[in-house]
Amino acid sequence: MPTPVLELRGVTFRREGREILHVVDMTVHAGERWALLGPNGAGKSTILGFCGARTHPTSGTVHVLGHRLGRVDVQELRREIGHVNPRHPLESALTVLELVLTGITGTIETPPRWSPTLEQRERAEELIREVGLSERLLARWPTLSQGERGRALIARALIAEPRLLLLDEPTTGLDLAARERLLETLDDLSVGPAETTSVLVTHHLEELPETTTHALLVSGGAVVASGPVEESVTTETITRAFGYPIGVERVGGRWNARSLRGRRLEGAGVA
Numbered sequence: 001m002p003t004p005v006l007e008l009r010g011v012t013f014r015r016e017g018r019e020i021l022h023v024v025d026m027t028v029h030a031g032e033r034w035a036l037l038g039p040n041g042a043g044k045s046t047i048l049g050f051c052g053a054r055t056h057p058t059s060g061t062v063h064v065l066g067h068r069l070g071r072v073d074v075q076e077l078r079r080e081i082g083h084v085n086p087r088h089p090l091e092s093a094l095t096v097l098e099l100v101l102t103g104i105t106g107t108i109e110t111p112p113r114w115s116p117t118l119e120q121r122e123r124a125e126e127l128i129r130e131v132g133l134s135e136r137l138l139a140r141w142p143t144l145s146q147g148e149r150g151r152a153l154i155a156r157a158l159i160a161e162p163r164l165l166l167l168d169e170p171t172t173g174l175d176l177a178a179r180e181r182l183l184e185t186l187d188d189l190s191v192g193p194a195e196t197t198s199v200l201v202t203h204h205l206e207e208l209p210e211t212t213t214h215a216l217l218v219s220g221g222a223v224v225a226s227g228p229v230e231e232s233v234t235t236e237t238i239t240r241a242f243g244y245p246i247g248v249e250r251v252g253g254r255w256n257a258r259s260l261r262g263r264r265l266e267g268a269g270v271a
C-alpha cells in the first residue's frame, strides 16, 4: 500500500482548557477527494489546519505527504499543498494573471523584482482558461466577483502543482450559477493528474462536488462517520452529525438534504 497523502491518528486538540477535537482518525490516499462535513463549530477548520501543516495536534500524530508534523520543516511541506482560502488576504489590486503567478512564488503579493518566465506565464494563462476566466485575465482583484475570485484562487493553487489541494468552503456566498460553475471547475480537475488529492470543507451537501469520493463527518469535535461517501453521507449519519432529522438523497451524482421533521422517514427515496 503506498504511503497515504494524509494520516491523522488519535488526534486531539485542546485550547483554553477545552478539548476541541476528541481522537480523530483519518487516512487519505492519493487521488481521493474528501469532504469534511459538520455543523458550525464541529472542528472542520481545525482538522483542515492539520491537513495544511498549519496546526499541531495536542496529542496523536499527523503525517502530511509522508512527513510527521513536528519533525519536518513545515514551510517546505506547505509548498506542496495548495490552499484555497476564500478569505485570501490580498491587499493590492493584482490582475487575475498576476494573482495566479503568486502561486509560483508562494506569496500573497508579487515579490519585488520577480517576473515570470514565458513558460510560467503560458501555464498561468492555460490554468486561467481551464477555470473559465480567460476573459478576465487582466481584471483586477477588487473588481472580481466572489465566484471569479474562487476560480482564480483555484488556478493559483494549481500552478504550484500541489500534491494536496485544500478547499475551505469554496462556494460560500456564491449565487446559484457561480456555485455550479465553481463545482464544475472542481469536478473537471479530476481529468488532471491522477494524483490530485483534495479535502474540501463545507456545511452544505448541495455544495459537494460530484467527484467527492470520501467524507469525514464531525460533530462536537468527534467523528460521526468516515469513509467512502456512499457509506458516510446518509440520512442516518447526517441526522446524527447535525442533531436534526435530515433526509439525504443523491440524484444525478449530487446530494440534496431536507428536514424530515413532520415527514415520515420511509419512502421519499432517502439514502
Ligand SMILES: Nc1ncnc2c1ncn2[C@@H]1O[C@H](COP(=O)(O)OP(=O)(O)OP(=O)(O)O)[C@@H](O)[C@H]1O
Pocket (backbone or CB within 6 Å): 015, 016, 020, 038, 039, 040, 041, 042, 043, 044, 045, 046, 047, 203
Ligand atoms: N485557537 C483556538 N482557541 C480557542 N478555541 C478555538 C481555537 N480554534 C478553534 N476553536 C474552537 O473550536 C471549535 C471548533 O472550531 P472550528 O473552527 O474547527 O469549527 P468548524 O467546524 O470549522 O466551524 P464553522 O463551520 O463554524 O467554521 C469552535 O468552538 C471554536 O470556537
